[in-house]
Amino acid sequence: MSGLKIAVCIKPVPSPDQYHRVGIDPRTKTLVREGIPTVINPLDKNALEAALQIREKCGGTVAAISMAPPAAEENLREALAMGADEAYLLSDRAFAGSDTLATSMVLAAAVKKLGPVDLVLTGNESADGGTAQVSAQLGEWLGYPHLMHACGLEVMEDGFIRVDTAREDCRVAYRVKLPAVVSVVRTINKPRFTSLMGVIAAGKKPLSVWTSGDLPVDENFLGLEGSPTKAGDIYQPDLSRRCELLEGSAGEIAGAVLQKLRAAGLQL
């Protein structure tokens, strides 16, 4: 099979060295990420690498798609530098506060607008929210078969792909008819490093911004208002520590430590 059109969903997540700045909005009970430097969600890089490897083997094109604030252009440029052919930023204030269902609906609308896409790849979950729901929901919105936990991906001759999925103690191989949605795990590959030539090329590749008006979406299902997920209670745990000095012989101290650990609920 040749010439697959692949869409890869890219999510900007807070840079790991900035996690201490991520907060929770007590009113909306959503993560507060504004103004925090972002990186491409690590597993989305695995998804992009898988797409690039398929393109290198079979030809075709790779489009990177992200629903995010305007600053995500930087993340999409990085995806282009890594090797994607084109990028689409779905950005609109109306998208703000979307839960996974609303997000996947917008992403599905963008995939539909791209035309006949053979394969949609995503990371299995994001490093911030970590719900692992978007890829399956995307498959449902699109009406495509969808699989999670992919640790192997191979294009077959007859319009099918072989997807190996990781289980606790084995791998399960599926033969899946395209088009399909597949989410990948870290072990599927090692994302390539971006070359300087890639950085230069990225500046010349197309990056389009689509708003809600550009996409066939139902506005009743957009953003915070259109999101059915309502967080019950969410709070930041108290992580403050307290120091208690234990005195006595080494044996007495060890006994006291053991007692306190048991009192704290540890089964020793």
Next chain:
Amino acid sequence: MDFSFSKEQELLRKTVREFVEAEVAPMAAKWDEEDHCPVEVFRKMGELGFAGVFVPAEYGGAGLGYTERAIILEEVARHSAGLAMFLMTHQLCVAAILEFGNEDQKKKYLPGLASGKKIGALSVTEPTGGSDLANHQTTGELADGWWVLNGRKCFASNSSNADVTVVTAKTGTDEKGRNVLTAFIVESGNPGLSPGRKESKFGLRVSVMGDLVLNNCKVPPESILGGQGKGQRVALGTISEVGRAGMSAISLGIIRACLEDMVKFAKERNLYGKPISTLQAVQFSIAETRVDYEAARLLTYKALALKDAKQRCDLDFTIAKYFSTEAAVRAAKRNMDNMGGYGVLNDYPAGRYLRDALATLPSAGTSNIMKVIVAANTLG
């Protein structure tokens, strides 16, 4: 005046940092301890375009500028100043051939050097000194249509692992009796070229440094770089701009390493029941290092902007090199001071930063030579 990096440069820095954090940072201490030069990592950097960042695409490079080269060196030096020194020296050879080579030489050498398949070096310094070109002892004599080179170079970076080395030799004297130098491109495998002893350095250890012996080393006339008698121009032109730019950028990486580690340690280390970051003495030390970093950065990237705009910049690089290398030593000393006893443990990189910072001082001209040049320019 625009002091910001372009979006492309920011993306470049981010991608280089990603590579360095994954492939360099975890190994830097081990390479330093074993004085190991990781050629395999250099090859990877070549594939990613680092080795030939400022080489035009027609010769196999990335087609960017010297500013981007400095960004790469700063990022590599953040975790391994020694590896950055290896790359920096390679790029001296690349720059010499790019700026002074003829078309045939560029086509012959640059693709291999830019891709990192070949390692380059520029070897000028002799036992009589690096800045004292008038006392050059290496000779080049024309015999039977070949140039025959004889002499010994010392403090030569990439002395034993370079595939292509630009060397200078005395090929005559002028009307005032002064040495006339010529630069030659010499390839490894030439029976007259052999590395001498490898020096054991206390800093920038990952980078190989040693002697280079030219013993009846025969090279064809096509090996002359920049024209016969133009060796001084090739050597000084390359070292005073590309060399000092490189040392400034490496120093920036060391200062940033010290600053980032100082901040981390100050926030985590508790004394008197609170983090030492709350102590004014520690705050001052961090502030001084931040100011040093910002000042060194401005001086370095200003000089680079001039270089990329093809304006005169030799004095700017001299000032940047003097300030940045000295600032790196100050930063490394402060980092060590703030860490107390932990600063002298090899479990922490503080000692390596100080050793590396001190080793940047003589490279591409000592601080005293930098001051001589600045003073001469200032006094007129």
